[in-house]
Amino acid sequence: xxxxxxxxxxxxxxxxxATQAPGEPVLNRDIxxxxxxxxxxxxxxxxxxxxxxxxxxxxxxxxxxxxxxGMHKSTLMHVLQLTEGPDFTKNCILGLKECxxxxxxxxxxxxxxxxxxxxxxxxxxxxxxxAKAVLTGKYRLADLPASxxxx
Amino acid sequence: xxxxxxxxxxxxxxxxxATQAPGEPVLNRDIxxxxxxxxxxxxxxxxxxxxxxxxxxxxxxxxxxxxxxGMHKSTLMHVLQLTEGPDFTKNCILGLKECxxxxxxxxxxxxxxxxxxxxxxxxxxxxxxxAKAVLTGKYRLADLPASxxxx
DNA sequence: TATAATTCGGACAAAAAACTCTTTAAGGAG
DNA sequence: CTCCTTAAAGAGTTTTTTGTCCGAATTATA
Numbered sequence: 001x002x003x004x005x006x007x008x009x010x011x012x013x014x015x016x017x018a019t020q021a022p023g024e025p026v027l028n029r030d031i032x033x034x035x036x037x038x039x040x041x042x043x044x045x046x047x048x049x050x051x052x053x054x055x056x057x058x059x060x061x062x063x064x065x066x067x068x069x070g071m072h073k074s075t076l077m078h079v080l081q082l083t084e085g086p087d088f089t090k091n092c093i094l095g096l097k098e099c100x101x102x103x104x105x106x107x108x109x110x111x112x113x114x115x116x117x118x119x120x121x122x123x124x125x126x127x128x129x130x131a132k133a134v135l136t137g138k139y140r141l142a143d144l145p146a147s148x149x150x151x
Numbered sequence: 152x153x154x155x156x157x158x159x160x161x162x163x164x165x166x167x168x169a170t171q172a173p174g175e176p177v178l179n180r181d182i183x184x185x186x187x188x189x190x191x192x193x194x195x196x197x198x199x200x201x202x203x204x205x206x207x208x209x210x211x212x213x214x215x216x217x218x219x220x221g222m223h224k225s226t227l228m229h230v231l232q233l234t235e236g237p238d239f240t241k242n243c244i245l246g247l248k249e250c251x252x253x254x255x256x257x258x259x260x261x262x263x264x265x266x267x268x269x270x271x272x273x274x275x276x277x278x279x280x281x282a283k284a285v286l287t288g289k290y291r292l293a294d295l296p297a298s299x300x301x302x
Numbered sequence: 303t304a305t306a307a308t309t310c311g312g313a314c315a316a317a318a319a320a321c322t323c324t325t326t327a328a329g330g331a332g
Numbered sequence: 333c334t335c336c337t338t339a340a341a342g343a344g345t346t347t348t349t350t351g352t353c354c355g356a357a358t359t360a361t362a
Contacts, residue, residue: 001242002153005246006319008245024303027269041320044321047341058329059327059329060328063328063337063338065339067177090257094155094159096291098294105292106284106285106354107162108290110276115339118265121262125261139246139256140247140255140256143247157350180308191351191353192351194352198308198310201309208308208309208359210308210309211309211360212307212359212360212361213307214309214360215308216309
């Protein structure tokens with residue numbers, strides 16, 4: 001409804017990394033397994049997050065991915081601007097190239113406040129907080145693996 | 152951010168049809184031209200809306216598409232359930248197959264109220280009202296055609 | 303009845319998104 | 333130095349979405 005699969009994977013992975021000891025690289029393979037997500041595809045996504053400075057990567061033994069210094073405080077908005085593109089929140093809901101208070105589509109003024117709620121939420125949620133929530137054990141970062149579902 | 156191109160075209164077309172004299176079929180070609188949208192693709196979308204009972208279609212001369220009796224009062228939610236599928240609003244923002252108050256992803260409880268705002272908005276807006284708004288001349292249903300942009 | 307205008311239906315094509323594979327480079331450990 | 337492990341890079345594949353094309357069916361009108 002809102003996020004591409006790529007963004008979903010990115011957020012899940014970042015939260016997972018944020019739950020792990022900072023400075024200790026996490027393997028792509030482990031993340032993919034934990035999230036039940038295709039590893040080769042996830043690798044591309046993590047690479048991209050590295051290029052944009054959100055993650056650090058290390059090759060060879062003891063390699064893997066860490067959140068870059070300070071990036072624990074990153075907001076979901078920050079992440080999504082990397083994965084969905086910089087004008088993620090700037091597009092008209094009906095797809096008009098130009099849609100503003102002055103040149104509005106018929107949904108514009110109803111959509112605007114709702115969109116602002118979404119933006120606030122995304123600006124408010126940080127990787128740190130989401131990781132903390134997960135660490136309480138009350139929330140799920142991925143579907144239960146098939147092995148956990150009794151037949 | 153929220154709607155597929157198919158849904159955007161569908162909503163635009165339905166609003167346009169709703170602005171026209173009821174009972175007078177509107178040509179696919181005219182809608183496509185007005186909205187600046189690929190006609191053959193739009194035709195498929197309109198066909199689908201017919202199958203689902205939102206539109207009536209007529210072939211041959213004086214043919215075209217009309218809103219079915221009563222469907223002026225249709226909400227955007229109704230339309231989107233046809234174009235995006237019945238559980239349009241039911242999916243987890245992080246893509247988990249199971250995500251509910253009991254088995255929540257870490258975004259669930261922040262996302263839920265925002266999603267409810269979206270749902271309310273979609274349930275509130277009808278084709279009629281949107282058409283009325285367009286008829287005031289204050290809103291745009293499509294981008295200005297290239298011909299209208301001075302160089 | 304013939305003709306032109308329209309939607310319908312299905313196959314097809316192109317573009318974008320999601321996903322895979324293989325080779326290379328880098329780093330740690332013996 | 334050599335081997336193993338890891339990410340990087342790039343090409344390639346599959347699936348989904350978006351968009352095109354064409355022939356058949358339907359209908360009003362001359």
